[in-house]
Amino acid sequence: MATVKNVVPDRKAYIIPTSTNAGAFWYRKDWFKEAGLGPPKTWSEFFTTVDKLTEPEENRYGFTIRGGSGSIAQMLEVVYGQSGLTAFFDPTGKATLNDPRNVTALEKYAVLYKKNTPEGDLQNDYVKMVAQFDTAGNIAVMQHNLGSYQDHMKALGPDKVGSFSVPRSDSGTQSVLSSPVSGVAVFSAGKQKEAAFELAESFASKQADSYIAEKTGVIPANKDVAGEPWLSEAEHIAEAQRVMNDPETKVVQMPYHLPEFNEITKTWAEPLFQKVLLGRLGAKEFLDQFAARLTEAQAAYKKRIG
Known part of the structure; x- marks a missing residue:
């Protein structure tokens, strides 16, 4: 969320993050x-x-x-x-x-x-x-x-x-x-904003976020994915998360x-x-x-x- 907010002048969130890299x-x-x-x-x-x-x-x-x-x-x-x-x-x-x-x-x-x-x-x-x-x-x-x-x-x-x-x-x-953060956004000028927001929510859901992260090998943004069985076998993500979750790490x-x-x-x-x-x-x-x-x-x- 910090990365999402730091790339815009008003420090607001304009996307629902789905994953990040490392x-x-x-x-x-x-x-x-x-x-x-x-x-x-x-x-x-x-x-x-x-x-x-x-x-x-x-x-x-x-x-x-x-x-x-x-x-x-x-x-x-x-x-x-x-x-x-x-x-x-x-x-x-x-x-x-x-x-x-x-x-x-x-x-x-x-x-x-x-x-x-x-x-x-x-x-x-x-x-x-x-x-x-x-x-x-x-x-x-x-x-x-x-x-x-x-x-x-x-x-x-x-x-x-x-x-x-x-x-x-x-x-x-x-x-x-x-690292750049991937995510989904809803355009303010869109004519189907409610439906678009539902779609954005579905992409950011535990099920979808877990599936996409597992197939692409990146870090899921949804914290509920943390307990998924496939993550315990993904050594590369575990290593990246170990560093990113360490309070002494400087980003x-x-x-x-x-x-x-x-x-x-x-x-x-x-x-x-x-x-x-x-x-x-x-x-x-x-x-x-x-x-x-x-x-x-x-x-x-x-x-x-x-």
Whole structure:
């Protein structure tokens, strides 16, 4: 509900939420078992783990970076997860993205490219990333979200694939990015509002919410679904809920309220992030420019809403 209300200026709920997603790191259980490793709990453990599982001569890589379309959200998840920062903007409206702790975090992340990942990752979108992890089977850890659950189960099955949440920062902070919330709304101009609202209620009901969440692998919004038998077998959702229900977890609200956010992250940032991976642009310079654009967009937003 907090996410639903935070994306609009008046902080009211305009949809009935039905589900949400969460960042997840999918990993090869069989590889981890062979190496005597467990899912990493901190970022230091994460970097050590992917390094141990990298064997280029065997065409095995500890990680796959999403360098192509859709790369920025995953990069931000790694950066804020490592730094432990808990907000995109400080109280004055200045973006925190270029905080020195974030710069260091991005530098550590970018170093993984070609060292612990395939070289082709520079152009990786979701389809290519999943193909490497599921079909080629040469990746130990893949970062995505709960939405890719069905792909992994069909290709590899629960005995070979598990998930762990965003690791804690080395200082102990659990920072996770907010995820978009799916839901249903009734348009005020509609001619059949009562019938539409009944339909919206049915989608948000325990029965429908449980069915949709089970088939898609995401977190159901209806709390009454919590006791459903299938949830006890859904390890990936149990892991995500463990983190989200922990009172010490800090949710970094993504600035979805900014109309410019999609253009900034997709059109502007993605090509420059590729330059960072190639070593042609420094992490600090990239994040300085990124933060400046977000700060400007936030100021314009505040001015518009008064």
